[in-house]
Amino acid sequence: MNTNNRFLTSTGRVIPWCIYGTAWKKERTANLVVKAIEAGFRGVDTACQPRHYNESQVGDALKRVLGKGIRREEIYLQTKYTAIDGQDPKSVPYTVNASVTEQVNQSVEVSLKNLQTSYIDTLILHSPMRDYEQTLEAWRTMESIVASGQVYQLGISNFYDLALVERLYEDVEVKPVVLQNRFYQETGYDKELREFCSNKGMFYESFWTLTANPHVLSSNAIKAIAQKHGKTAPQIFFRFLNQSRVVFLTGTCDEQHMLEDLSILEFELSEQEMVLIRLVLGLE
Ligand SMILES: NC(=O)c1ccc[n+]([C@@H]2O[C@H](COP(=O)([O-])OP(=O)(O)OC[C@H]3O[C@@H](n4cnc5c(N)ncnc54)[C@H](OP(=O)(O)O)[C@@H]3O)[C@@H](O)[C@H]2O)c1
Numbered sequence: 001m002n003t004n005n006r007f008l009t010s011t012g013r014v015i016p017w018c019i020y021g022t023a024w025k026k027e028r029t030a031n032l033v034v035k036a037i038e039a040g041f042r043g044v045d046t047a048c049q050p051r052h053y054n055e056s057q058v059g060d061a062l063k064r065v066l067g068k069g070i071r072r073e074e075i076y077l078q079t080k081y082t083a084i085d086g087q088d089p090k091s092v093p094y095t096v097n098a099s100v101t102e103q104v105n106q107s108v109e110v111s112l113k114n115l116q117t118s119y120i121d122t123l124i125l126h127s128p129m130r131d132y133e134q135t136l137e138a139w140r141t142m143e144s145i146v147a148s149g150q151v152y153q154l155g156i157s158n159f160y161d162l163a164l165v166e167r168l169y170e171d172v173e174v175k176p177v178v179l180q181n182r183f184y185q186e187t188g189y190d191k192e193l194r195e196f197c198s199n200k201g202m203f204y205e206s207f208w209t210l211t212a213n214p215h216v217l218s219s220n221a222i223k224a225i226a227q228k229h230g231k232t233a234p235q236i237f238f239r240f241l242n243q244s245r246v247v248f249l250t251g252t253c254d255e256q257h258m259l260e261d262l263s264i265l266e267f268e269l270s271e272q273e274m275v276l277i278r279l280v281l282g283l284e
Pocket residue numbers: 020021022023024045046126157158180181206207208209210211232234235249250251252253254257258260261
């Protein structure tokens with residue numbers, strides 16, 4: 001990866017500029033993660049949520065690539081604690097009636113076992129809990145796991161309310177280093193939240209980036225910029241995000257797309273092109 005895009009979190013750790021997403025891949029997860037790492041991805045996103053993620057196959061994939069010229073420290077691994085409301089009742093990975101504290105502890109234990117690793121780079125709270133008290137309880141537990149050394153950093157996901165993010169940020173000891181959100185029109189592309197992140201040295205991670213934005217990808221502006229650079233519309237959109245210091249997730253199952261997504265640093269968008277894309281998004 002290009003060293004000009006060496007993103008560092010507020011704790012001084014490297015976060016890859018794009019992250020391979022492992023949702024919905026079921027029994028194909030291990031092979032696809034191996035392919036992604038072999039293609040050049042150094043960031044992997046998963047969750048302790050069997051409903052959508054096969055976390056143990058992510059661990060199998062890591063086992064297959066580690067030792068073959070790749071060290072664990074070169075891979076940035078993030079997983080999530082998912083509250084009971086986000087789990088399939090038939091496959092909850094922790095004791096259903098346990099306290100939030102116990103759920104978080106059990107979830108991380110399962111993740112460490114699934115991932116066959118002694119540490120997680122970033123543990124993400126998958127979404128706000130039922131109420132603020134529970135959110136704080138989950139966070140305090142996550143902080144204690146950071147203190148134990150099993151998790152290096154913390155993050156939040158599906159937090160779309162700026163006031164809530166500000167409140168949590170103020171109240172906690174270990175500050176979140178990432179916010180992982182759906183990047184889409186309905187939230188105005190989280191303009192204020194992204195500003196908050198950049199003011200606090202947090203990274204905004206986007207998902208649903210392509211899926212939620214067909215109108216952006218098919219816009220005349222993006223089409224013209226793609227033609228000029230000889231790139232695809234997704235590559236232009238990803239490069240736009242990258243130049244906006246957004247870490248994008250891609251869960252492509254297509255090896256050609258993996259290479260295309262990883263090769264976006266080969267070209268650069270001009271400030272004028274950035275403005276044109278911001279106009280399409282309604283951000284100018
Ligand atoms: N925190 C959360 O609540 C949450 C929710 C959803 C997802 N996520 C994370 O985000 C990851 C990514 O999910 P996503 O929702 O953004 O969708 P995605 O799984 O990345 O799917 C994006 C779609 O875009 C296509 N695609 C990717 N690269 C392309 C390219 N260069 N050119 C053309 N098409 C391309 C893919 O098709 P091909 O396979 O054919 O390339 C796929 O159909 C997930 O795996 C998960 O890790 C997190």
